[in-house]
Amino acid sequence: MNTAATATKIPPSQHPYANIIYRLEAGGAMLPDTPENLMQIIGLYKAYAVPMDFYWRDLLYIAEQVFLDPLPFFKYFIPKEYLERHNHYAGDDADLRIWRGEATAHPELLEFIEKGELKMKLPRIFHHWWHDRINMEFAEECMRSMLWHRGMSTSVNQFDSYLDSDEYKANADRAIRAYFKGNPLMLGLHNAFPELFLEQCRQMSYYSNLGLFWEVMAPVFFEMSDLYDEGKIASVPDAMNFLVNGIFAIAGRPIYHHVYIRGECYEIIPKSKGFTWLYEAALPYVEAVFYRTSPFRGTKSYNAQAGQVPDDQKDFHYGVLYADKFPVGTAGIPPTLLAQDMLHFLPQYLVDYYQQYCRGEDDMLIQLAVSFQRSMYCVTSAVIQALRTALLYPLDDPNPKHLKANRAFFEAQMDRFLRPEARLRDIQNQNYR
Amino acid sequence: MLSLLIWLPIVGAALIGFTPGDVPARRARLGAVAIAGFLFLWTLWLLTQFNLSTAGPQLVEYLPWIQTLGLSYSLGIDGLSLPLVALTNLLVLVVVFSSDFAGQDAKPLQRPRLFYSLVLLISSGMAGALLAQNLLLFFLFYELELIPFYLLLVIWGGQRRDYAGMKFLIYTAVSGILILAAFLALNWLTGASSFDYDAIATEGLSQRTQLILLTVMLIGFGIKIPLVPLHTWLPDAYVEASTPTAILLGGVLAKLGTYGLVRFCLGLFPETWSLVSPGLSIIAAVCVLYGAMAAIAQKDIKRMVAYSSIGHMGYVLLGTAALTPLAMVGVVAQMVSHGLILALLFYLVGVVEAKVGTRELDVLNGLLNPIRGLPMTSALLILAGMASAGIPGMSGFIAEFLVFQGSFSTFPIPTLFCVVGTGLTAVYFVILL
Numbered sequence: 001m002n003t004a005a006t007a008t009k010i011p012p013s014q015h016p017y018a019n020i021i022y023r024l025e026a027g028g029a030m031l032p033d034t035p036e037n038l039m040q041i042i043g044l045y046k047a048y049a050v051p052m053d054f055y056w057r058d059l060l061y062i063a064e065q066v067f068l069d070p071l072p073f074f075k076y077f078i079p080k081e082y083l084e085r086h087n088h089y090a091g092d093d094a095d096l097r098i099w100r101g102e103a104t105a106h107p108e109l110l111e112f113i114e115k116g117e118l119k120m121k122l123p124r125i126f127h128h129w130w131h132d133r134i135n136m137e138f139a140e141e142c143m144r145s146m147l148w149h150r151g152m153s154t155s156v157n158q159f160d161s162y163l164d165s166d167e168y169k170a171n172a173d174r175a176i177r178a179y180f181k182g183n184p185l186m187l188g189l190h191n192a193f194p195e196l197f198l199e200q201c202r203q204m205s206y207y208s209n210l211g212l213f214w215e216v217m218a219p220v221f222f223e224m225s226d227l228y229d230e231g232k233i234a235s236v237p238d239a240m241n242f243l244v245n246g247i248f249a250i251a252g253r254p255i256y257h258h259v260y261i262r263g264e265c266y267e268i269i270p271k272s273k274g275f276t277w278l279y280e281a282a283l284p285y286v287e288a289v290f291y292r293t294s295p296f297r298g299t300k301s302y303n304a305q306a307g308q309v310p311d312d313q314k315d316f317h318y319g320v321l322y323a324d325k326f327p328v329g330t331a332g333i334p335p336t337l338l339a340q341d342m343l344h345f346l347p348q349y350l351v352d353y354y355q356q357y358c359r360g361e362d363d364m365l366i367q368l369a370v371s372f373q374r375s376m377y378c379v380t381s382a383v384i385q386a387l388r389t390a391l392l393y394p395l396d397d398p399n400p401k402h403l404k405a406n407r408a409f410f411e412a413q414m415d416r417f418l419r420p421e422a423r424l425r426d427i428q429n430q431n432y433r
Numbered sequence: 434m435l436s437l438l439i440w441l442p443i444v445g446a447a448l449i450g451f452t453p454g455d456v457p458a459r460r461a462r463l464g465a466v467a468i469a470g471f472l473f474l475w476t477l478w479l480l481t482q483f484n485l486s487t488a489g490p491q492l493v494e495y496l497p498w499i500q501t502l503g504l505s506y507s508l509g510i511d512g513l514s515l516p517l518v519a520l521t522n523l524l525v526l527v528v529v530f531s532s533d534f535a536g537q538d539a540k541p542l543q544r545p546r547l548f549y550s551l552v553l554l555i556s557s558g559m560a561g562a563l564l565a566q567n568l569l570l571f572f573l574f575y576e577l578e579l580i581p582f583y584l585l586l587v588i589w590g591g592q593r594r595d596y597a598g599m600k601f602l603i604y605t606a607v608s609g610i611l612i613l614a615a616f617l618a619l620n621w622l623t624g625a626s627s628f629d630y631d632a633i634a635t636e637g638l639s640q641r642t643q644l645i646l647l648t649v650m651l652i653g654f655g656i657k658i659p660l661v662p663l664h665t666w667l668p669d670a671y672v673e674a675s676t677p678t679a680i681l682l683g684g685v686l687a688k689l690g691t692y693g694l695v696r697f698c699l700g701l702f703p704e705t706w707s708l709v710s711p712g713l714s715i716i717a718a719v720c721v722l723y724g725a726m727a728a729i730a731q732k733d734i735k736r737m738v739a740y741s742s743i744g745h746m747g748y749v750l751l752g753t754a755a756l757t758p759l760a761m762v763g764v765v766a767q768m769v770s771h772g773l774i775l776a777l778l779f780y781l782v783g784v785v786e787a788k789v790g791t792r793e794l795d796v797l798n799g800l801l802n803p804i805r806g807l808p809m810t811s812a813l814l815i816l817a818g819m820a821s822a823g824i825p826g827m828s829g830f831i832a833e834f835l836v837f838q839g840s841f842s843t844f845p846i847p848t849l850f851c852v853v854g855t856g857l858t859a860v861y862f863v864i865l866l
Binding site for chain 1: 802804805
């Protein structure tokens with residue numbers, strides 16, 4: 001399981017990222033294993049998990065309850081039952097208990113919803129108007145990027161092709177008619193333009209998809225933070241391996257889309273279709289959000305003549321692994337929304353850490369965004385290792401041919417980071433902050 | 434009342450300059466700020482005492498001094514010198530207050546006692562020169578400026594400060610010699626009993642003599658303003674000067690040249706003026722266009738600002754040449770406006786240089802980023818650049834428009850060229866930003 005062992009069995013790699021490939025072959029992550037890195041990534045998992053706990057609840061609320069509301073003014077005001085909804089991976093009645101904490105919404109989140117940054121108890125609408133709230137738009141942006149990058153990996157992705165099937169259309173049609181029952185205007189619209197609400201319904205299915213994805217990730221991150229506090233995660237590979245194990249434990253969980261209309265459940269994508277978490281939510285999510293997303297309005301010109309944005313969606317490289325974090329806080333930089341959300345929930349040790357560097361409290365938003373990039377490199381490392389485990393051979397395989405196959409897989413993954421925008425080289429350096 | 438403006442800073446300079454070295458520098462700074470602040474308040478009070486409805490000098494003070502030389506201590510203030518005195522005292526206060534950039538990453542001011550006493554000496558010299566109603570007394574104060582400015586340049590300046598300081602010293606010394614020669618000749622040729630401003634009348638001189646004297650004086654003051662062929666000391670001196678020195682140089686010293694132009698060249702040779710004014714208007718247009726084009730070519734932001742100063746002094750010359758009442762109001766307005774804008778620009782450029790460590794246009798970028806950039810400085814820089822380029826709503830527009838409106842009837846073509854020059858000013862400030 002160590003570098004020397006692998007290196008002697010097969011010839012050295014010629015790849016520009018050879019050092020990182022050796023680290024991956026030794027069971028490590030893409031970012032160096034230092035206590036500083038570990039502290040940053042775990043702290044950011046914690047800070048990310050709290051807003052994520054809100055994101056998944058609200059995403060499911062929108063997918064299941066708001067559904068096709070033409071004027072969804074209050075879609076970010078989630079009702080009590082969704083805050084009390086039991087996460088399937090936490091609490092005593094969990095399907096698979098990952099986090100040892102409560103299954104209902106995280107206490108820090110509840111406190112924030114109640115008092116906000118103002119630390120004042122006000123009706124939620126005032127907090128909303130004062131923009132003292134969770135930036136739910138960021139979650140919707142992630143959802144939309146999954147929706148827009150549809151058909152990324154048709155070979156493994158069944159969920160996405162199902163959205164175009166006649167079966168789905170029939171299910172959606174039933175739900176749409178039930179939802180607009182007694183509303184001749186909308187029903188007339190639906191009859192005149194049958195694709196109109198169908199496409200909205202597909203979007204709702206992606207709301208549900210992403211909500212179910214994050215329902216898993218939130219407790220995973222909470223548990224990692226707790227384990228770190230208890231000293232049970234002591235290195236970056238520990239953290240990554242926890243993620244890998246989590247991915248396999250949860251891989252088979254169902255992905256579905258249920259809509260509740262007047263107390264009745266409409267199964268637009270029934271659980272019985274057998275769509276699973278790893279292939280239908282996790283991998284498309286990583287591809288869409290970590291790698292691709294869409295160009296930042298404040299960074300790239302969409303001018304067709306300028307040709308700055310690729311013609312082909314598979315060439316998109318604007319995800320968190322490529323993002324320039326220094327302009328966070330500026331106009332036209334979407335990750336600002338998430339950075340602001342995470343800022344509310346930073347653990348104290350990270351606040352103290354950021355105080356010592358750069359501009360201290362003043363540019364904490366950027367420092368945490370850079371740490372967030374590190375932490376997402378750790379998650380991507382976990383995904384790469386999980387894929388290698390699923391598709392290829394163990395790292396300590398004695399057969400050199402198998403090791404070569406692993407090597408080729410890692411090199412192919414690293415090829416994606418050869419473009420200059422990739423921050424892989426930056427995160428190797430602790431002074432990138 | 435006026436004497437206080439001259440003697441208080443001298444006494445203050447002596448006190449601060451000769452305090453023993455073990456007195457902490459903060460005391461020296463406090464003392465200098467107190468004196469400069471008092472002087473500024475005193476000027477404000479003078480403003481209230483000023484009678485707007487009478488012509489000629491007010492608040493006159495007269496003491497015979499060395500009668501054999503025709504030198505008398507004769508002070509007075511009028512509508513031309515009052516705004517300039519106010520500007521001087523404001524800028525001296527700003528300079529004294531802000532000279533110690535002792536932030537976290539800037540070096541504290543070296544040799545503060547000497548610095549403050551020199552600045553106060555300059556304040557005294559400026560006030561004396563602006564208030565003097567005796568030609569020889571004016572010359573005394575005019576020369577008194579020289580040494581403190583030279584020291585400020587060579588002690589606190591940039592890398593090539595020796596060269597810049599020497600160039601400045603020689604140029605201004607020559608300027609002084611020419612002015613002295615003209616003053617002496619005036620006294621002898623007109624047979625005036627003293628050097629008092631009122632005592633000198635040029636009616637008796639032949640036009641040719643007047644023209645020669647006027648030309649000598651024009652060159653003398655033209656060096657200080659500076660006019661285009663005589664300007665080469667300026668970019669070096671401004672660029673090599675530290676920020677406070679540059680503020681004083683640009684905001685205060687340049688005004689001495691234009692003040693001399695209006696007061697002595699125009700005031701003493703009213704008949705001959707019409708002979709030279711067409712030529713001057715052309716030189717003015719050349720100044721404006723040359724300053725703007727030279728600024729466009731620069732890669733160093735401080736050098737850009739320095740050339741912008743040459744351009745803006747051109748407007749003063751144009752208005753003076755035109756000699757309509759409106760243009761003369763414009764001239765005074767332009768002097769004050771330029772003093773304020775140039776001080777602001779030099780200050781902001783100084784902040785950028787101190788924080789970023791470079792003045793290179795090709796290296797500086799992204800300073801408007803709200804978190805990692807210098808958003809406040811950059812925003813102010815935009816406003817200052819707009820003011821300098823004559824955007825309506827700012828003092829630069831008022832002054833330039835008065836000058837243009839006043840000059841157009843007399844010299845339409847040079848005025849049009851100057852209007853083109855404001856356009857070019859906007860061009861290089863957009864490049865700078």
